[in-house]
Amino acid sequence: xxxxxRQTEAVKYISGPCLVLAGAGSGKTRVITNxxxxxxxxxxxxxxxxxxxxxxxxxxxxxxxxxxxxxGKKEAKGLMVSTFHTLGLNIIRREYKALGLKANFSLFxxxxxxxxxxxxxxxxxxxxKDLLKLLQSAISNWKNEMLSAAEAQAYAQSERDQLFAHCxxxxxxxxxxxxxxxxDDLILLPVLLLRDDQEMRQRWQNKIRxxxxxxxxxxxxxxxLFVKLLVGERSRFTVVGDDDQSVYSWRGAQPENLGLxxxxxxxxxxxxxxxxxxxxxxxxxxxxxxxxxxxxLFEKALFSExxxxxxxxxxxxxxxxHEAEKVVGELIAHRFLNNTGYKDYSILYRGxxxxxxxxxxxxxxxIPYKISGGTSFFSRSEIKDIMAxxxxxxxxxxxxAFLRIVNTPRREIGPVTLEKLGxxxxxRGKSLFASSFELGLEQHLTGRGLENLQRFTRWxxxxxxxxxxxxxxxxxxxxxxxxxxxxxxxESSPSPKAAEMRxxxxxxxxxxxxxxxxxxxxxxxxxxxxxxxQRLTLRDMMERGEDDDEADQVQLMTLHASKxxxxxxxxxVGAEEGILPHQTSVDEGNVEEERRLAYVGITxxxxxxxxxxxxxxxxxxxxxxxxxxxxxxxxxxxDLHWDVEKRPVTQQxxxxxxxxxxxxxxxxxxxxx
DNA sequence: ATGGTCTTTCTTTTT
DNA sequence: GAAAGACCAT
Numbered sequence: 001x002x003x004x005x006r007q008t009e010a011v012k013y014i015s016g017p018c019l020v021l022a023g024a025g026s027g028k029t030r031v032i033t034n035x036x037x038x039x040x041x042x043x044x045x046x047x048x049x050x051x052x053x054x055x056x057x058x059x060x061x062x063x064x065x066x067x068x069x070x071x072g073k074k075e076a077k078g079l080m081v082s083t084f085h086t087l088g089l090n091i092i093r094r095e096y097k098a099l100g101l102k103a104n105f106s107l108f109x110x111x112x113x114x115x116x117x118x119x120x121x122x123x124x125x126x127x128x129k130d131l132l133k134l135l136q137s138a139i140s141n142w143k144n145e146m147l148s149a150a151e152a153q154a155y156a157q158s159e160r161d162q163l164f165a166h167c168x169x170x171x172x173x174x175x176x177x178x179x180x181x182x183x184d185d186l187i188l189l190p191v192l193l194l195r196d197d198q199e200m201r202q203r204w205q206n207k208i209r210x211x212x213x214x215x216x217x218x219x220x221x222x223x224x225l226f227v228k229l230l231v232g233e234r235s236r237f238t239v240v241g242d243d244d245q246s247v248y249s250w251r252g253a254q255p256e257n258l259g260l261x262x263x264x265x266x267x268x269x270x271x272x273x274x275x276x277x278x279x280x281x282x283x284x285x286x287x288x289x290x291x292x293x294x295x296x297l298f299e300k301a302l303f304s305e306x307x308x309x310x311x312x313x314x315x316x317x318x319x320x321x322h323e324a325e326k327v328v329g330e331l332i333a334h335r336f337l338n339n340t341g342y343k344d345y346s347i348l349y350r351g352x353x354x355x356x357x358x359x360x361x362x363x364x365x366x367i368p369y370k371i372s373g374g375t376s377f378f379s380r381s382e383i384k385d386i387m388a389x390x391x392x393x394x395x396x397x398x399x400x401a402f403l404r405i406v407n408t409p410r411r412e413i414g415p416v417t418l419e420k421l422g423x424x425x426x427x428r429g430k431s432l433f434a435s436s437f438e439l440g441l442e443q444h445l446t447g448r449g450l451e452n453l454q455r456f457t458r459w460x461x462x463x464x465x466x467x468x469x470x471x472x473x474x475x476x477x478x479x480x481x482x483x484x485x486x487x488x489x490x491e492s493s494p495s496p497k498a499a500e501m502r503x504x505x506x507x508x509x510x511x512x513x514x515x516x517x518x519x520x521x522x523x524x525x526x527x528x529x530x531x532x533x534q535r536l537t538l539r540d541m542m543e544r545g546e547d548d549d550e551a552d553q554v555q556l557m558t559l560h561a562s563k564x565x566x567x568x569x570x571x572x573v574g575a576e577e578g579i580l581p582h583q584t585s586v587d588e589g590n591v592e593e594e595r596r597l598a599y600v601g602i603t604x605x606x607x608x609x610x611x612x613x614x615x616x617x618x619x620x621x622x623x624x625x626x627x628x629x630x631x632x633x634x635x636x637x638x639d640l641h642w643d644v645e646k647r648p649v650t651q652q653x654x655x656x657x658x659x660x661x662x663x664x665x666x667x668x669x670x671x672x673x
Numbered sequence: 674a675t676g677g678t679c680t681t682t683c684t685t686t687t688t
Numbered sequence: 689g690a691a692a693g694a695c696c697a698t
Contacts, residue, residue: 056687085688109688129681129693183688218687251686351684353690414674538688560685582684597685620683621689 003027003034010238010271011035014043014210017231017265018238019258023302024287024603025278025566028240032212033063035238036079037070039210047071048078049209051230055218057083057539059564063214080208084223085538088186091193093531095200099189104530106180106391106398107537109378110136113182115400120174121167138164139171143184144220144252146191148172178431179397183538187222194229205232215564216241220252228264235265243297247560247597259297272300278566278606280309282639286609287602289636294592311641313610314575314632323614324357327571328365330610331554334569342368346555346567348601350580354573355556362554369554372561378539382489382502383509387536389479390513393464394530397431406432409488411456417449433457472517472529480510512536559601570605572598573612576626578619591630598631 003011007027010020011034022028032052039045052067054060064081071079080087089107096103108116117132117139138161142152149169156162175182181189194201211231213219216239219227231237239261246255262268276284284304315330317323331345347358355371362369377383388404395401407413418432424444425435435441436457442450459482466475480486485506490499513536519526527535555567559580574580581594602609613628632640 083688088688107688110686186688247685248687250684353683356690410674558685579684584684593685618689 003030004275006271006273006275007031007034010273011038013269013271014039014236017235017261017268019216019261019268019270020238020240020273021258021270021298021300022240022242022273023276023300024242024245024600025276026273026302027277028214028242028273029063029066031273032214032238032240033066033070035212036067040071040075045210046078047076048080049207050212051080051082051087051208051210052212052214053082053084053087053227054214055083057086059083059214060086083538084219084226085183085186086535088190088226089534089538091190091204092181092186093534095190095193098197098200099193101181102179104179104395106178106395106401107186107534108175108180108182108400109537110183111384112180112400116174116178117167117171120170124163124167135164135167139168140184141252142168143182143188144222146188146222146225177397177429178399179395180400184222187226191222191225191229195225201229201232204230205234209234209236211237213237213239213241217243217246217255217258218248218253219257220254224254224257224260235267244291244294244596245563245600247563247593247600249593255297270298272298274300274302276302276304276603277306279304279603280306280607282308282310282312283602283605283609286312286635286639287599290595290602290631290634291599293634294595310608312635312639313608314628314640314642315610315612316628316642316644317612317614319616320357320614320618323573323612324361327358327573327610327612328361328367331569331571332365332367340568342552342554344568345571346557346562346565346569346604347571347573348557348559348562348604349573350559350582350597352558354579358556358573362556367554368552369556370551372555372557377505377508378536380502380505382506386480386485386506386509387533389483390529390533391537392433392460393467393479394533396433396460396464399425399432402432406453406456409483409485409491411452413449413452413456417445417453420444420449421453433460467529473514476510476514476517480506509536559597562604563600566604566606568605568607569610570601570608571610571612572601575611575613575629575632576617577629578624578626580629580631595631595634598629 004027007030010018010031014035020028020031022031036047036050036052039050040047052060052063054063060081060083064079067079067081068076082090092099092101092105096105114132114136117135121132121135142149142165147155149165149172152165152168153162156165175185194204208230211227213227218241227237227239241258243255243258246253249255262270279287281304284302288302315323315326317326327347334340335342335345347355349355349358359369359371378387385405385408388401391398391401392405403418406418421432421435421441421444424438424441425432428435428438428440430438436453445453463475463479463482466472466478486499486503489502489506492499513529513532514520516525516527516532517529555565559572572580577583578586580598581591585591585594611629611632613626613632615625617624617626
């Protein structure tokens, strides 16, 4: 397919900063990949001087693949397509000395972070889960706003902020002692480095001569700074985004960054992609009318040349079981009549918990399905265990990893022993591992405890020496054998079947790691265990084409997870007040983001779109009678076919709906102040 | 240390 | 009302 004139303009404009406002389905990925190819083939850029940033590893992988197809292996060599965090990690790995880090730092994911915070703030927060969550996000927000612990303390207004800022400081100190970094550090540290060190800035600006950013509306403050520092005065960059698809503000994303760009780069060229190649005109018209209820930074008018096609449908169900049955029944009939594949259908919902009934119904009807999201591979306990072993072996000071596996499988090292070791380590200001060798420890810890502990740490030393010495693959094989992990799984799992599953996961992880150690991976690079562990913590598992995207399965996912995807037939379920818009968003007066979420859902559909809702729903144990989502009333009713007479017939009724909407907003505002 | 019962929670989530 | 997590008793 040829690029249209707007897309061509976006690809060929390379002499200055460029913002591409890419509506849903307007071919933004095509623009990015074509632009990279254009830079290399027609503008004398070397691939190794071009970087493209995304938010997810999946997006990065896909983009890499697509560029690879147009460019060929040789021309694409050295091209940097990665997430913000991976680029940050790479910079840190190269400049760790300037940052005052040791080479073998650990990466903490948010669970590690939470575990550490919990332990650190026993005195302050007394294990209060809500407060801990708040603290975690407060620290994350501070880091994203580039504030150090000292600055946070200085700015802290409330007593709680004071306390949190104090915990932030404790946390930073402990992370330093562990020689560990969290995800936010992966952006924060490079930004500080580039900001304060001119030579460093020049070096990286010289390396990255053209920068492209996908999903720009999802950037937060530090990520935007990162972009600004990387492009520098030269300002050779293209960012692609759509403010109507900003659904991550609760995670610190600042869609205002789209507007800021114009202020910071007055010569910014703004190019709008308004032709949609995905959906029927009817679906698109519906989406446009819905989103017109939101304020806009940039006006755009999406259009499609695909004919109207089927009406949009609204199906009303008695209750949520009925809803699932209706959707699945409908799906079966539709597939039969249209001779389509299961993978052409997707069921989208607001919250993960909604998936259960659909899953059940699909299973009963023997329909293959795939749920994205839920518990990820890396939060499975067996994977976390093995990862902890690997992390400890690459950074002996990583106390979190140490604690996770010191008694897994059982080594008869119980809480009492660890408690004593912990206090001693604290006293000496050393890591748990290091302390276990100190002579002074024997005054606190004797007999079996000490013996078991030292047997373990000596074994760790031996293992890490084996790895240092070279044959990591053999060393790893030895590790899994030594700890009898398989036996432990069979012992600790509820059923042999579960144990088998878990062992399969371990083998999967193991084969990824060994493939990378031997350079038998997608980029044919031999990696060190340290690098591999860091990348795995970032969830960047280098899957090689074994994606089961091809499998013929109905796709189930949250609206958030559906962003960027498309399906011929979409069921948007739970279109009710309280669910979409979610009640908490209504209470907070943040219906706009919910509307964008509905917009994202609608614009996933290529051919047909069906909303479903329930008259009754069980929620928190009690029966409620939800109203149809206000968004349904905002849609053009002429394009909508309700299965029951639920639509507001008169203009008056419509007004009433709108009014109550405004009244709700007002009530929420009132509540807030 | 393990297993059972009681209590709590019930939006979205990547890195 | 169900599932996960905390807590207590063994």
